[in-house]
Amino acid sequence: MLAGGGALVLAVALILVWSLALRGDGSVSTAKYASSVCGDLSSWQGDIAKSAAAMTTAVSNAGDPPGKQKAAQTYFGTAGTRTDQLIAALGDDGTPKDGKSYAKQLVAAVRTAAASFKSSAQQAGELETSASSFGSGLQVIIRDPQQPVDGVRTKFGNAPSALANAFAHTSSCASLKLPKP
Secondary structure, eight states, rough: HHHHHHHHHHHHHHHHHHHHHHHHHOOOOHHHHHHHHHHHHHHHHHHHHHHHHHHHHHHHHOHHHHOOOHHHHHHHHHHHHHHHHHHHHHHHHHEEOOOHHHHHHHHHHHHHHHHHHHHHHHHHSOOOOOTTTHHHHHHHHOOOOHHHHHHHHHHHHOOHHHHHHHHHTTTGGGOOOOOOO
16 A cells, blocks of 8 residues: 555656646746736726726715725725735746846835735724814825835836837837836
């Protein structure tokens, strides 16, 4: 019985090694990376923009401080979750052969955005809704709900030349460029 079990363990180990060898190092062509990453980033950016607009309307329409607080907290919490989903998607996109360091920096920028959204959700939740300073405190937190997105877009715009060229030739990348100052 032990010999049969040993053969099973050996077979599973061989399958695991074989599948890892076929998977390679996760490198993808620059064009494939640009297409995947720009699609993911554009979708995320659109989702965050829609949520930010809905949050702004909900805060404006809420009749009481707890309602305003809940709207802001919901937006930032949802944005943090959506940004975590983007991190997973970027991991699935692979790594460009001509930009491994850049891909890591882009993911780091997205992680920073996720942390920022989550921190803002926590800050909104901690505001004392009965305090006279509630309104000004909330305005400080929600003044620029797109700021974490702009941080990612800035990192996106600092791609090395081979990737920048691929991004320039990928239509889904156009909405990710920051306007020139």
